[in-house]
Structures are given as structure tokens and as C-alpha cells.
Amino acid sequence: MLAPAPDRGGPAQPLLEVRGLTKHFRARTKPFAPPKVVRAVDGISFSVAKGETVGVVGESGCGKSTAARLLMHLMPRDAGDILYDGERVGSTLPLRDLRRRMQMVFQDSYASLNPRLTIEDSIAFGPTVHGVRDAAARNLARDLLRRVGLEPNTFAGRYPHEISGGQRQRINIARALALGPSLVILDEAVSALDKSVEAQVLNLLVDLKTELGLTFLFISHDLNVMRFISDRILVMYLGEVVEIGPVESLWAAPRHPYTAALIAAMPTLDPDRRTMTAPIAGDPPSPIDPPSGCRFHTRCVFAEGVCAKVHPVLAEVGPDHQAACLMAIPGSGHSGAAA
Amino acid sequence: MTTPILTIDDLNVRFSGRRTVHALNGVSLSLAPGEVIGLLGESGSGKSVTLRALMRLMPRHAQVSGSVEVAGQDVLAMKDAALARYRGRTVSMIFQEPGLALDPVYTIGHQIAESVANHEGVSMIAGRARALEMLERVRIPSARTRLDSYPHEMSGGMRQRAMIALALACRPQVLLADEPTTALDATVQIQILLLLRELQQELGMAVIFVTHDIGVAVEICDRIAVMYAGRIVETGTLREVVRDPRHPYTQGLLSATVHGATGRGRLKTIPGAPPSLDRAPTACSFAPRCDRAVPPCREAVPPLYAISPERGARCIFAREPERAETMA
Amino acid sequence: MTAGIETLGAIARAEKAPGYWRTVGGRLLRDPLSMICALVLLAILLSALFAPWLGLSDPYQGSMIRRLKPIGTPGYPLGTDELGRDMVARLIYGGRLSLLIGILPVVNAFVIGACLGILAGYAGGATNSAIMRTIDVFYAFPSVLLAIAISGALGAGILNAVVSLTVVFVPPIARVAESVTTSVRSLDFVDAARASGAGALRIMRVHVLGNVVGPIFVYATSLISVSMILAAGLSFLGLGTRPPEPEWGLMLNTLRNAIYAQPWVAALPGAMIFAVSVCFNLFSDGLRSAMDIRR
Numbered sequence: 034m035l036a037p038a039p040d041r042g043g044p045a046q047p048l049l050e051v052r053g054l055t056k057h058f059r060a061r062t063k064p065f066a067p068p069k070v071v072r073a074v075d076g077i078s079f080s081v082a083k084g085e086t087v088g089v090v091g092e093s094g095c096g097k098s099t100a101a102r103l104l105m106h107l108m109p110r111d112a113g114d115i116l117y118d119g120e121r122v123g124s125t126l127p128l129r130d131l132r133r134r135m136q137m138v139f140q141d142s143y144a145s146l147n148p149r150l151t152i153e154d155s156i157a158f159g160p161t162v163h164g165v166r167d168a169a170a171r172n173l174a175r176d177l178l179r180r181v182g183l184e185p186n187t188f189a190g191r192y193p194h195e196i197s198g199g200q201r202q203r204i205n206i207a208r209a210l211a212l213g214p215s216l217v218i219l220d221e222a223v224s225a226l227d228k229s230v231e232a233q234v235l236n237l238l239v240d241l242k243t244e245l246g247l248t249f250l251f252i253s254h255d256l257n258v259m260r261f262i263s264d265r266i267l268v269m270y271l272g273e274v275v276e277i278g279p280v281e282s283l284w285a286a287p288r289h290p291y292t293a294a295l296i297a298a299m300p301t302l303d304p305d306r307r308t309m310t311a312p313i314a315g316d317p318p319s320p321i322d323p324p325s326g327c328r329f330h331t332r333c334v335f336a337e338g339v340c341a342k343v344h345p346v347l348a349e350v351g352p353d354h355q356a357a358c359l360m361a362i363p364g365s366g367h368s369g370a371a372a
Numbered sequence: 373m374t375t376p377i378l379t380i381d382d383l384n385v386r387f388s389g390r391r392t393v394h395a396l397n398g399v400s401l402s403l404a405p406g407e408v409i410g411l412l413g414e415s416g417s418g419k420s421v422t423l424r425a426l427m428r429l430m431p432r433h434a435q436v437s438g439s440v441e442v443a444g445q446d447v448l449a450m451k452d453a454a455l456a457r458y459r460g461r462t463v464s465m466i467f468q469e470p471g472l473a474l475d476p477v478y479t480i481g482h483q484i485a486e487s488v489a490n491h492e493g494v495s496m497i498a499g500r501a502r503a504l505e506m507l508e509r510v511r512i513p514s515a516r517t518r519l520d521s522y523p524h525e526m527s528g529g530m531r532q533r534a535m536i537a538l539a540l541a542c543r544p545q546v547l548l549a550d551e552p553t554t555a556l557d558a559t560v561q562i563q564i565l566l567l568l569r570e571l572q573q574e575l576g577m578a579v580i581f582v583t584h585d586i587g588v589a590v591e592i593c594d595r596i597a598v599m600y601a602g603r604i605v606e607t608g609t610l611r612e613v614v615r616d617p618r619h620p621y622t623q624g625l626l627s628a629t630v631h632g633a634t635g636r637g638r639l640k641t642i643p644g645a646p647p648s649l650d651r652a653p654t655a656c657s658f659a660p661r662c663d664r665a666v667p668p669c670r671e672a673v674p675p676l677y678a679i680s681p682e683r684g685a686r687c688i689f690a691r692e693p694e695r696a697e698t699m700a
Numbered sequence: 701m702t703a704g705i706e707t708l709g710a711i712a713r714a715e716k717a718p719g720y721w722r723t724v725g726g727r728l729l730r731d732p733l734s735m736i737c738a739l740v741l742l743a744i745l746l747s748a749l750f751a752p753w754l755g756l757s758d759p760y761q762g763s764m765i766r767r768l769k770p771i772g773t774p775g776y777p778l779g780t781d782e783l784g785r786d787m788v789a790r791l792i793y794g795g796r797l798s799l800l801i802g803i804l805p806v807v808n809a810f811v812i813g814a815c816l817g818i819l820a821g822y823a824g825g826a827t828n829s830a831i832m833r834t835i836d837v838f839y840a841f842p843s844v845l846l847a848i849a850i851s852g853a854l855g856a857g858i859l860n861a862v863v864s865l866t867v868v869f870v871p872p873i874a875r876v877a878e879s880v881t882t883s884v885r886s887l888d889f890v891d892a893a894r895a896s897g898a899g900a901l902r903i904m905r906v907h908v909l910g911n912v913v914g915p916i917f918v919y920a921t922s923l924i925s926v927s928m929i930l931a932a933g934l935s936f937l938g939l940g941t942r943p944p945e946p947e948w949g950l951m952l953n954t955l956r957n958a959i960y961a962q963p964w965v966a967a968l969p970g971a972m973i974f975a976v977s978v979c980f981n982l983f984s985d986g987l988r989s990a991m992d993i994r995r
Contacts (some may be wrong), residue, residue, distance in 0.1 A: 092557035093528070105895050132897035145888035149720045149910040155889075158906065159896035192720070197645050198415075205892075212896060227414035228584060232628040232639040239638065254558060257587075261639070298562040300587030304611045307591055311563040315513075316527035 035160060035173075035213035037245075038134045040083070042119040047080035048216055048248050049104070049135075054078070054113035056099055060321060069321045073099040075272035076113070078347075081216070086242070086249040088263030088280070090256060090295065092317045095269040097252045101220045104250070105137050117216075133163060136209035140221035142201035146193040152178070152204050153189035159211045177207040182237060199230035203237065210241070218250045223258060235262060256299050260284060265353070268292045271320050271328040274347060278354030288356035290333050327359065339366040376402040377578050378426075378546055383438035385421055385602075386652075387431070394649045395421045397602040399438075400676075405545070408572060408579040410593035410610070412586065412625075416646055418602040419582045423548045426580070427465055428455060443545055461491045464539040465548040468555050470531035474523040480507070480534045481519030484541045491542045506537035510567060529560035533567065540571065547572075549581045553588060565591045586626065590614060595682075598622045601647055601657035604676075606690075608683035618685040620662045656686070664689060720910070727990040734986025737979040744976060748795030756789040759946045768962045779965040781951070782958050783944075787965060791972055794946040801858060801940065801947075802928035802976070805865030810920040813870045817877020818912060822885055822904060832878060838871040847930050851939040861940040865927055876919045880912045914991050921984035925977025932973055948973050 053076045059068040074096040081087045089097045103110045106128055117134060120126035139145040146155050156177055157170035165173065175185035181203040193201055202222060209217055219238070223231045235258065242249060251262055259266055259280070266283050268276040268291065276289040287293040297312035313332045318324060324331045330340035340359055347355040348362045360369035378401075385396040396418045403409055411419040424430060426440060428447060440447040443462050450458060467473040475483055484506055485499030494502075500519070507515035510533040523531055532552060539547060549568070553561040569592055572579055583589050589596055589610070596613040598606040598621065606619040617623045624642035644661040647653070656662070659669040668688060677690035684690065728734055747754065762783035766773075769780040778787035820831040838846065850864035884890065885908065893903045932949025934940035941947040943954065951969040959966045 092559065107891050107894060129897045132895060137892070137895050139888040139892065141888055145892050147889045147907050147911070158893065158898070162896055162898040162902065199645065208892065229414065229625060229628045229642040230645070232641040236638050236641060256558065294559055298559045300562065300565070300585065300591045302587055302590055302614065304590055304614055308562055308566065311566055313559050314563065316529040316560055317557060
């Protein structure tokens with residue numbers, strides 16, 4: 034792969050800092066009706082430290098994939114700042130340079146590879162864009178194939194439809210690594226794979242991370258995967274961050290009722306301890322006209338009158354652990370909150 | 373033991389086209405009335421093909437042999453009229469994508485009422501009454517107004533409930549569920565699983581539940597059949613299979629899932645990938661990926677070794693408990 | 701180490717998998733129906749091209765005494781037309797003009813329509829609206845009327861027929877090109893290419909063109925038969941070729957009075973048009989399935 038970008042700000046400087054990232058779409062629900070605003074991503078802020086894996090979890094419509102595309106600058110954002118290693122993207126850090134340092138692996142392993150290009154050509158494409166000569170780019174592609182566990186002589190000349198889903202996802206990982214990025218966004222990268230293949234790819238990701246000193250932003254709806262791979266977890270609900278914290282404390286003591294519900298909704302592996310009641314009822318509401326106050330109050334078992342009026346902001350609930358729930362904010366007026 | 377409601381005996385399905393695929397290779401399975409069996413397997417294992425064979429939803433280029441008997445009827449020999457009565461009345465099916473399985477141009481109420489009127493010969497008004505009853509049964513809020521909703525006006529979870537209502541409206545004896553919760557959000561998935569569990573107990577139907585997710589199978593099944601490369605490689609009660617898997621593939625699958633695994637470590641994996649099914653297997657299909665494989669594994673297809681009545685595995689080591697070092 | 705990789709690379713390049721179009725070609729070669737159609741088309745095309753060297757009688761040389769001979773007349777295996785000209789010669793020579801005005805407009809329209817459609821599909825937004833709404837204007841007229849109107853305005857003649865048919869075929873090809881490009885553009889691999897920092901032109905060249913040209917080409921081949929029939933229609937109306945040029949549509953026109961006297965002879969030019977269009981249609985179907993290399 035290409036030489037990784039130098040570490041500028043030192044280890045204490047967050048690799049990625051996101052402030053107030055916002056994206057609203059306009060959607061017409063009925064013909065001729067005035068368009069409504071879809072609050073896909075609504076002012077999210079977080080940071081990713083160098084070398085850590087931050088997991089982003091949430092259900093459909095929570096905005097996690099939109100957030101990934103905003104971070105990759107694949108769509109323009111409405112508001113918010115994205116700082117990469119302390120530099121503002123677009124001003125001090127040109128977009129083209131960001132592309133080399135931040136890469137993405139998509140969920141659909143087939144759609145994310147050009148069906149007309151050989152695997153070697155797909156991986157070599159990125160480096161040639163950044164001025165690597167054709168032959169050198171091919172050698173680099175072969176080296177990367179070896180790194181992701183695929184024999185170059187067998188795979189380099191094949192086409193995406195000739196190989197399995199797990200192998201394709203390895204190719205996508207190799208392609209993302211070809212530019213020598215420090216940060217890799219994995220958008221549901223293992224969700225479409227069979228369980229045994231999923232485990233192989235997760236192991237590969239863990240190995241590559243230590244080997245190359247990568248930082249991951251791992252988006253998934255699967256809490257089992259999240260728990261395995263993440264250092265910190267960020268929980269999203271209807272375009273907002275509702276809880277963020279280290280995986281152990283979040284698992285042991287989730288402070289937002291939604292996080293607790295997500296964990297409780299996981300199917301068990303113990304035949305004697307089957308889930309008896311669903312932790313929450315109903316489907317996630319649509320991000321078009323989200324509920325007032327706390328967006329989760331329509332499904333929350335602890336909801337009180339105040340929850341429909343006051344919009345909770347992220348508050349410290351423990352070391353490095355924040356939650357956006359009125360019960361976690363002292364004096365918020367909720368009976369569950371400290372006075 | 374009671375007479376089974378459903379018996380599959382030596383079912384073989386082969387698709388021939390540009391490429392030949394031996395999708396099912398001698399699948400045998402029986403299901404007691406009121407029993408929930410989980411067909412567990414990865415993509416290409418043949419679990420969905422088994423369901424489609426049961427519904428006789430097969431493409432024309434499929435060659436099917438073996439026997440399938442449901443409620444005393446020979447399914448593979450049915451003529452069109454009998455087949456129409458059989459589908460929906462004796463056996464019905466729910467799918468992974470309710471958005472694709474429901475007809476977008478009719479309201480939910482109309483679709484259920486029509487199915488009831490069609491199968492039971494009652495009026496559309498009686499059918500509509502049944503539709504309302506079913507929508508209430510699957511706990512769709514304000515069911516009366518939802519009768520006149522179109523599928524696209526409902527959320528994913530509601531649509532799945534509506535499809536369950538449609539499938540159960542004619543009180544089938546057997547329900548075939550093809551990954552019905554895979555496309556749903558986590559908090560919705562558990563609601564649907566609980567609903568299915570409840571309805572199954574209330575109505576007493578038998579269920580074949582196809583899934584790739586062991587956790588989902590644990591939540592709903594009484595018995596599990598693990599499929600690999602078009603064959604059932606292990607069967608047993610849920611507890612037996614989950615606690616004491618005897619086939620190396622099941623063992624690998626159970627330790628390869630990331631359930632309960634917490635960071636930093638490595639996951640146990642099954643090396644390699646499933647075989648292509650372009651030729652009929654002549655040996656144990658799992659042998660190339662198996663760390664216990666011995667020469668006999670590569671010479672003949674292992675028979676189903678019985679471990680106890682109702683429990684067996686297609687592995688020559690099936691009668692030995694799992695080796696200590698493969699335990700997680 | 702580097703040397704090792706180089707040699708490995710050289711070995712592997714030697715045994716590199718066949719390219720996409722070669723794979724498609726191989727699949728097409730194994731499809732008997734497509735091959736029969738291709739051979740028939742090739743035979744018609746070659747005989748039309750080399751007509752002067754085939755030892756045929758003069759297609760313009762008529763004779764009042766041997767008008768409308770039936771099929772099987774000695775010396776005139778396919779009979780003679782209303783002016784006593786040899787039908788074999790006229791049908792083979794007729795292929796020259798008929799194929800020209802069948803294929804040339806589609807080729808022109810393919811180039812123009814594909815450019816417009818790909819541009820509209822890739823640019824999206826206002827550019828898309830501007831191009832596609834302009835093209836929609838042409839949909840307001842039935843294609844036959846449009847062809848007749850343009851030909852009528854420009855006057856009779858082969859060149860004008862080609863121009864008018866080109867105008868007729870640009871909108872449908874552009875529309876197909878636009879929809880294919882829009883769908884390819886939304887695939888993740890285009891986003892992945894953007895994420896690697898590639899500019900629009902490079903993405904268009906490497907990732908978009910290869911994936912859209914195929915489907916547009918298949919659609920265009922299916923238009924050749926339509927073009928031949930429209931061209932025949934123009935000639936029939938006197939707007940395309942002029943007598944005494946041999947051209948199938950025109951021949952159909954001039955022979956229509958003989959339909960009661962020699963129905964089989966009168967039907968021959970129609971049969972040629974029919975055969976060629978069926979072959980083109982079946983061939984484009986075969987091409988379509990050969991290009992779907994996933995199956």
C-alpha cells in the first residue's frame with residue numbers, strides 16, 4: 034500500500050473530530066403536498082482517538098449510513114465540522130489528501146466492485162489515481178491480496194462474480210487499504226456474510242488493525258459484532274447520538290433506555306433463558322417529523338410528561354461515558370433523575 | 373410417538389441450466405403436529421430450497437425426486453387444483469421480505485379476506501371479519517383502520533405482522549417461515565419472534581423455521597436440523613444441539629458466532645468455504661474443512677449415525693462427545 | 701523481493717483471465733441460435749457487398765416480354781419483377797441500400813444518443829433535466845410520423861432518410877443510456893472510486909463507460925430491425941430511395957400491384973426485411989443474455 038500519512042498532532046490528538054454534523058433531506062410524502070424534512074443526521078458530535086475502534090449502532094433510519102457518507106464527503110453536509118487530525122477538511126486539509134487517509138468498506142460486496150474490472154485492477158485503481166505507475170500499482174495490489182489472505186496468482190485476474198461473498202469483502206478491504214489510510218469506515222461490512230465467514234473477516238480486520246495501526250469506525254446493527262470489535266460504542270436513534278461510552282461500561286450499565294432495549298432485544302444462546310417479553314414495542318418511527326422532546330419518548334417505558342417537552346442533550350454519566358436521557362441529567366424534572 | 377404431520381423422505385433437488393446445482397442431496401425430515409423445527413444453515417446449504425420444495429414453488433428446470441407427504445397428501449404428485457387447496461390451507465409460508473410478498477395494489481384487509489373467501493368458500497364480508505380478527509391477533513394497533521391500509525403505508529414490522537396474519541388466516545396445519553426476522557431491526561425482530569412463539573402455542577400449528585442465526589433458532593425452536601451442502605448433517609432437540617453438538621460443522625458454527633465474545637481475542641472460525649454443488653457429493657462434504665477428517669470421510673457419504681432416538685449426526689465420530697480442546 | 705514479485709506478476713499476467721468482452725464473445729459463440737442469426741446476417745451482408753462479383757444479371761436491365769415470371773422459372777430462380785428484372789439480382793443488390801439505411805441511422809443515433817444520455821445520467825440535476833426534457837419533446841410525435849415529417853421536409857433521398865431516421869432514434873437511445881447510467885452511478889463502486897479521490901472524467905472512463913455501453917449497444921441492435929422497417933416505409937411512400945434503385949421497401953411498393961398476379965414474388969422483399977429484422981432481434985437477445993455473465 035502507499036505510505037501512510039504522517040501522524041501530525043501526536044497520540045493525544047483525536048484522529049477524527051465531528052462537531053454538529055447535520056444532513057436534512059426533503060421528501061414529498063404525498064404529491065403536491067409541501068415537502069417534509071427528513072432529519073437523517075441531526076447535529077451529531079463525537080471524536081475518534083488514534084488506534085481505537087468506535088462502533089456505531091442503531092436501527093434503520095437512525096442515520097448511521099448517512100453519517101458515514103457525510104464523513105467520507107460523498108454527499109455535502111448541511112452543517113457541522115469534520116476535523117481530521119486537527120485539520121479542517123476543505124480548508125487546511127485538501128479533500129484529495131483526505132481521500133488517502135480515510136477510506137470506506139461498503140456493505141454490499143458485489144455492488145462495491147466494478148463487475149467489468151479484474152480484482153487486481155479494482156485494487157490498483159486508487160493508487161493510480163494518486164500517481165502510482167501502472168506496474169507498481171499492480172504489484173501493490175498483489176501484495177495487498179496476500180495481506181487479506183488471498184493467493185494473488187489465483188485471484189488477481191478473476192472477476193467479482195467468480196468469487197464468494199467473503200472473498201469479495203476481503204477484496205473490498207484490500208481496496209480500501211491500498212491508499213494507506215489511517216482511518217477506515219466499515220459500513221455494515223460483515224452484515225451480509227454468513228456467520229462462519231463473518232468470523233473469518235472479523236479476525237482479519239482485527240489482525241490488520243494491529244499490523245497497520247489502523248483506526249476503525251465500525252457501523253453495524255449487530256450488537257454481537259459491536260461488542261467483539263469495538264473499544265467504544267456510539268448509539269444512534271433517529272439521527273441523534275443518544276449514548277456513547279466504553280463497551281464494557283455501556284454493556285454493564287447502559288444509561289439510555291434505548292441502549293438497554295437494544296441489548297435486551299438480542300436473541301439468547303441459552304435454551305433455558307429465552308426472552309420472555311420484548312423490551313420495547315413498535316417500530317422505530319420515521320425520521321420525517323421525529324417526536325418532540327426526547328425522540329425516544331414514544332417507545333420508552335420510563336417516559337413521563339417532561340420527556341415530550343424537553344430535548345435532552347448528552348450528559349456525563351461516567352468516565353468517558355455520556356447519555357442523552359433526562360433520567361441522567363440531575364434536576365431535569367424527570368422523577369428518575371437526581372434532584 | 374404421534375403420526376407426523378409432515379414427512380420428507382430422501383428428497384433430492386437438482387437445478388440444471390448453464391450450471392448444474394445439486395441443491396438437495398437426500399434430505400429426510402419429519403415433523404410432529406405442533407412442533408417447531410429450525411432449519412439452520414448458511415447460504416447455499418439448501419434450507420430455503422427445502423421450504424420451496426414443500427410449497428412446490430420450484431422453477432421448471434428443477435428435477436425433484438423423493439417423497440414429501442404433508443397431512444397424508446403426497447405433495448409432489450398433486451395436480452393444480454389440489455395444490456391450490458394445499459397452499460394456504462394446509463401449509464402456508466412467510467417470507468424474509470414482506471414488502472415483496474404482499475401485493476402492493478390491494479389493501480391488507482382485502483388480501484386476507486380474499487384468501488379466506490377463496491379457501492373456505494365464505495363471503496368477502498365474512499372474510500373481512502376474519503381479517504380484522506387476524507390483525508388483532510398479530511397485535512397490529514388500531515386494526516380496524518389498518519384493514520384499509522396498503523402495504524407501503526406500513527412500517528417493516530407492521531408489514532411482517534400483516535404477512536403473518538395473512539399466512540395464518542386459514543388456520544394452516546404447517547407454517548413455513550423463511551428467515552422472517554432477518555430483514556427486521558433488532559428491537560422489532562424479538563417482537564416478531566415472541567409473537568410467532570405465542571401464536572404457535574395458541575393455534576397449535578407445526579412450524580419449520582429457516583434461519584442462519586443460532587440465536588433466533590434458540591428463541592423459537594423445539595428441535596434443530598443443521599444443514600450443510602444440501603444435506604441435514606445433524607438433528608436433535610434444541611438443547612442437545614446447542615449444548616452438545618456432535619457434527620464438526622455444528623461445533624464450528626457454534627464457536628464461530630460472535631455471540632457473547634468480547635473484544636481483543638480472536639474468534640474461532642471454520643477454515644475454507646462451502647463446496648460448490650455442481651456434482652453430487654460422493655463423500656462427506658465437510659471433510660475438506662474438517663480438522664478431524666480421516667480417510668473414510670473422503671470415501672463415502674457418512675450415514676446418519678443415531679445417537680439417541682430423534683438425534684443423529686452424519687459424522688463417523690458422532691457417537692463420541694466433542695473433544696475437550698474444541699470446546700470454547 | 702521486488703524482483704520476486706515482478707516475476708510472479710509476469711507469470712500471472714500470462715495466465716490472466718480473459719477480459720469481459722472476450723468472455724461475452726465466447727458465450728455468444730456457444731449459443732446456437734445467435735450463431736445461426738449471425739451467419740444469416742453475415743451471408744446477406746457479404747452477398748450485398750460483393751454483389752457485382754457474384755455473376756448476377758443486371759438488376760436494372762428489364763424486359764417487357766418476361767415480366768412477372770413465377771418463382772422457379774429457368775434462368776430466374778426467384779422470378780422477375782413488374783419490369784422483368786431478375787429478382788435474385790434485385791434482392792441481393794437491394795440489400796446494399798436496405799442494410800445501409802437500416803444500420804447507419806442506428807449507428808449515428810447510438811453515438812449521439814449514448815453521449816447525451818450518459819452525460820445526463822452522470823451529471824444529474826439541472827443538466828439531466830435540460831437534456832432529458834428536450835428529448836422528451838420528440839416523444840410527442842409517433843416515430844413513423846416524425847420520420848415522414850422530417851423526410852418530407854428535407855425531401856426524398858437516401859441521405860435525408862438516414863438523417864430523419866437518426867433523429868427518430870436518438871431519443872429512445874438517449875433515454876436508455878440515461879437510465880442505465882443513473883443506475884450504475886448509484887452503485888457503491890462508483891462511490892468507492894470517488895472516495896479514492898478520482899475525478900469525474902476518470903470515473904466515467906474506467907467505471908461508468910464499460911458498464912453502460914453494453915446495455916445501450918444491445919438496445920441499439922434491437923432498433924436496427926425497426927430502422928429497416930421504417931426505412932422501407934419511407935421508400936414505400938416515395939421518401940427514401942427512388943426507382944429504379946433496388947431497395948427492399950421500394951421493391952415492396954412497386955410490386956404491390958402484382959400481388960394478385962404473382963403473390964409469392966411480390967412477397968419476397970418483405971420476406972427479406974422480415975428475415976433480417978428477426979435475425980437482428982434474436983441476435984440482440986442472445987447478446988443480452990451472453991452479457992449477463994453472472995448467470
